[in-house]
Amino acid sequence: MTAGMVRAAGATLLALAGWLLGRTAALPFARRVEELHGFELVLARLESAVRWEGREIGGALAEAVAGTAPGVRRAVQTFLAAGAREVRPTAELWRRALEEAGYLRAEDRAVLGALGEVLGRFSRAEQAAHLAAARERLRALVAEAERERAEKGRALATLMALGGAAVAVLAA
Numbered sequence: 001m002t003a004g005m006v007r008a009a010g011a012t013l014l015a016l017a018g019w020l021l022g023r024t025a026a027l028p029f030a031r032r033v034e035e036l037h038g039f040e041l042v043l044a045r046l047e048s049a050v051r052w053e054g055r056e057i058g059g060a061l062a063e064a065v066a067g068t069a070p071g072v073r074r075a076v077q078t079f080l081a082a083g084a085r086e087v088r089p090t091a092e093l094w095r096r097a098l099e100e101a102g103y104l105r106a107e108d109r110a111v112l113g114a115l116g117e118v119l120g121r122f123s124r125a126e127q128a129a130h131l132a133a134a135r136e137r138l139r140a141l142v143a144e145a146e147r148e149r150a151e152k153g154r155a156l157a158t159l160m161a162l163g164g165a166a167v168a169v170l171a172a
Helices: 003-051 057-064 069-084 090-096 106-117 124-171
Strands: none
Touching: 003 057, 003 069, 003 106, 003 124, 057 069, 069 090, 090 106, 106 124
């Protein structure tokens, strides 16, 4: 191996490291979108189960998380497990469980946390109305998160990749 080949390999590794660093730095933007979409899907499924099937939220919640992001599943499973073993207000258990969804922001948790105040406390029709209202607020957060992922996430990934390429060129 010649010195030029070693430098070229090193430059390639630096460029690749920059690209990987950029992808990793942009990951939280994508994960937030996934978690918000997952909670939106859970709320839609719950609303349908409560409104049309006449089911109780507690029974429908475990099934509603199927196929959602891992953070969403962990949050719901934590909520259900805590509810089975602890005697605490539903709202408190729900807010604590939302911490399992690691990519949500304070505004996301505020919208979802408000659901804890109504879960199981009102008639099915009222619960379905609360679920529908929360879904609407969640849709706005999803749109904002998608815009942010498109703007900041891609920009960050691109800048890191270009930075790695620039260092590679300087090192070569």
